[in-house]
Amino acid sequence: MTAALAVRNLGRDHGGGQAPALDGLNLDVPAGSCLALVGPSGSGKTTALRLVAGLEVPDRGDVLLDGRSVVALPPERRGVSMVFQRPLLFPHLDVLDNVAFSARVAGASRRAARAAAAPFLDLVQMGGYTTRRPGQLSGGQEQRVALARALAARPRVLLLDEAFTGLDVALREDMHELLHQLRAVLEPTVVLVTHDHAEAAALADSVAVLSGGRLLQHGDAGRIYTRPASVTVSRLLGGRNEVPGVVVGGEHRSALGRLRLPTDVAVPDGPAVLLVRQEAVVVTGPDAPGADAAGTVLAVRAAGARRALTVEVVSPGGAAVQVHAETSPGQVFTRGERVGLRLPSSAVSAVPPEDAGTEEPEIADRRTADAGRMPRTHRVASPAVPDAGVRPDAPGAPRRRNHHGDHGT
Amino acid sequence: MLVAPALVPTVAVLVAGLAAALAQSLGLVPLVGRPELSAQAYLDVRPDLLTATGLSLGIAAASSALAAGVGLLTALLVVRGAAGRRLLRFASAVPIPVPHLVGAASMGLLLSDSGLLARLVGDQGSWPALVHGPWPVAVVAAYAWKESAFVALVVAGALATRVASYEETAAVLGAGRWARFRFVTWPLVTPPLAAATAITFVYTLGSYEVAWLLGPVHPEPLPVLAQRLFTSPDLTARPQALAVAVVTAALALAATVATLAALRRTATWR
Known part of the structure; x- marks a missing residue:
């Protein structure tokens, strides 16, 4: 049959x-x-x-x-x-x-x-x-x-x-x-x-x-979510975290700090976007041992039994990045609270940044929609990678700011 | 209460008109003398009434069957997007706004023994008497031409939004072209086709002008007979005219009731 x-x-x-x-x-x-x-x-x-x-x-x-x-x-x-x-x-x-x-x-x-x-x-x-x-x-x-x-x-x-x-x-x-x-x-x-x-x-x-x-x-359903081939694929599969940075010797460096990439993620040294699914990000206390980064909760949104958080992480150099995370049921966080973020190394991946000019129109639309949901936009100068694959809802996106000039809350 | 504005005039005209016709045909409204319940008018007109009924039923059945066949085929071709769809749509829509009398006159000019077709063939002497001849060929052709457009319109409207998706569903369930028609399209098309054909049948049965213009001189179809008797200088023929009208109405009513009863039994109607 x-x-x-x-x-x-x-x-x-x-x-x-x-x-x-x-x-x-x-x-x-x-x-x-x-x-x-x-x-x-x-x-x-x-x-x-x-x-x-x-x-x-x-x-x-x-x-x-x-x-x-x-x-x-x-x-x-x-x-x-x-x-x-x-x-x-x-x-x-x-x-x-x-x-x-x-x-x-x-x-x-x-x-x-x-x-x-x-x-x-x-x-x-x-x-x-x-x-x-x-x-x-x-x-x-x-x-x-x-x-x-x-x-x-x-x-x-x-x-x-x-x-x-x-x-x-x-x-x-x-x-x-x-x-x-x-x-x-x-x-x-x-x-x-x-x-x-x-x-x-x-x-x-x-x-x-x-x-x-x-x-x-086209890939195994278990792996394609954690190893998307590109930023576009990540977005189409619902991934929301895209952290611009550079890869040096199997390590991704960005506003989140230095994160060791899994050995099966083969990305050449140079500008790269770190991808990690929001479901995989573990939210902890700000000083919890094992936290990869610490940041401030910008927004809390209900997502069924869970809560979807937007956390802003500012590096010691002043670069800032927004990380989306989903909390476990029962975890309660409020806006403005300091939290720690753990990014399990098995769930992170890095891909070369995409040229914004070649992206699909649907993606651009979706981005704009995402942008509308953002409570705030922070202007950030990332010293490590000034303009590598910056997502328009991330720091320093003049086009989006023109569209939505009222991001301040 | 909400349907009263539509219902009251409809029922009033129908009941009052039919009751008056029935009463007059039964001798209850005589021109002179005392009213007396009698079937004399029916008996007087009986020989003509029988032949006229047979002729009218024949014309209505033949033209409705032709209209149903041509209309169904046209609707299926239009809905399926066959080649030449635009031309087909145009050709099938043209007869709708043309008045019956104009259509009948055109059919007469086309089919009569001095008509266009006879001239084209060139042998007018052997051209069959299609107009006013013993067989009401031109009448049936005129009605079928006009009503096939009506049938096509009703059937295409009923099928347009559904037939393609149901046929695709049937295809991926293993149904070939013939099986799709037999098991899907035909059952879906039967109720609108039956309703449209019944309307055509009833209309043709009671319609006067085409039969008068193109039909046989003798015997006459029911409406022509009724009209001739009604407009006769002999005013005593009025009850006979109305007897013919009552029989025509009864036949139309019977056809309508039979169609509705049949429709109620179809699965899609339920």
């Missing part, structure tokens, strides 16, 4: 001289594994899925299932099922007939198709709803039925196009759990598209980050 999926140099043009929707995509998804395609709107992730499904024809490249090209086959002969953001249950069929659809169109009698469909409905815990009409179900129930219907087609590859995006948080977590269970039982090869990096982390074995129709990085 399951197959290895490979995509080779896949491209799709918009036409009219616009940039391609997808350009030179190469991916390998081993049989039975789950890949998440992550990226902002317009990054080409849904196009990639539709090209794999056969709903669109590529302008370049190939799609291989178990090493055999399927690009010339129509969607119904590829053995690829897809669940869309909307459940799209057929309104003229009851729940069981919806799940029985694939068997029915394959030539089975209605009775046989319904009998074959019933176990799939049980699998998504919807066994008691066989005679309901789609309109009589909640959104979450409809999406469960849509998932059962896709699985009942016994696909070699299951594609999920933001299938859980429209659900509320609790339902979405239920669906994540359900997908884990289904993967354990049926072991389908899964490719899911999401713009929610947390969903990608929760579900996928590997994550591919797309932007502007190009693949920026």
Whole structure:
């Protein structure tokens, strides 16, 4: 039932001289594994899925299932099922007939198709709803039925196009759990598209980050968050900490001080941006042993059971940098409080700074949005690296200050 | 209460008009003499009424079936974005604003034995009597031309937002082109198609001008018969005219009720 999926140099043009929707995509998804395609709107992730499904024809490249090209086959002969953001249950069929659809169109009698469909409905815990009409179900129930219907087609590859995006948080977590269970039982090869990096982390074995129709990085889901290949990838995966500095002999030097980089982070000596996920930053007391830096809490924001802190660290040389951190549940900090920050070396990474002029427009937009959330902006002259990869919401960003001249609180 | 402004005039016109026609056809509103309940008008007009009913049902059924077929095909091509979609959209929209009488006159100029087609073929002597002939070919053609646009409009409107996504869903579930039509498109299209066809049928059954302009001289379709009797110098024919009108209305009502009953049984309606 399951197959290895490979995509080779896949491209799709918009036409009219616009940039391609997808350009030179190469991916390998081993049989039975789950890949998440992550990226902002317009990054080409849904196009990639539709090209794999056969709903669109590529302008370049190939799609291989178990090493055999399927690009010339129509969607119904590829053995690829897809669940869309909307459940799209057929309104003229009851729940069981919806799940029985694939068997029915394959030539089975209605009775046989319904009998074959019933176990799939049980699998998504919807066994008691066989005679309901789609309109009589909640959104979450409809999406469960849509998932059962896709699985009942016994696909070699299951594609999920933001299938859980429209659900509320609790339902979405239920669906994540359900997908884990289904993967354990049926072991389908899964490719899911999401713009929610947390969903990608929760579900996928590997994550591919797309932007502007190009693949920026594809890697193991456990590692890609702590070893993003670039500042852009870090941002697209929700990373908020970018500390400009320089790397000298495997050590990153910045306003935070000197931090030893993990041995697997290979970045040449010179300007480099230190990346560390806000979830990985440990907030301690200001004088706690093992703290890598100490700073002042600039802002405290609720983030579920946790608190998101913005901490300003000022180096002895006067350079300042803002570090975002998430506290453990129960930890209480207030604005203006002095705290210590520990950056576990396994969670830090460094990448060469990006040229601001080549960044994607979405990133620029997001940055502006981030900037709007910042309570204050501190002008900092970093003696170590005067202008290396300074993020516009970080010190010394005149463009952003022009846009938001009222940062003082 | 909120629907009262719409309901009151509709019911008043319908009930008052039909009641008056029924009463007059049953001899309750005689021109002279005492009112007397009688089916005489129906009996007097019976031979003509039977042939007219058969002819009118035939015209309505044939033109509605043609309109349904052409309209459905057009709607599917328009919704699916077939090649030449713009031209198709234009061609299917043109008949809608054209008045029936103008459409009928054009059809007459096209199909009559001295018409454009006969001239193009060149052999006017052997050209079949499509206009005013024994078979109401021109009437059916005129209604089908006009109503197919209406059917296409209704069906395309009902399908436009949904059919593509449902067909894509069916395709990734293994349904080929024919299976997609049989198991998805056809069930989705049936209710709007049935409703539009029923409206076409009822309209055609009771419509006068096209049948009068292009139809057979004898037998006459129901509306033409009713109109001739009603405008006859013989004022005693009035009850017969209204008897024909009542039968026409009853047939239309029966067709409407049957369609609604059938629609209620379809899954998408429920």
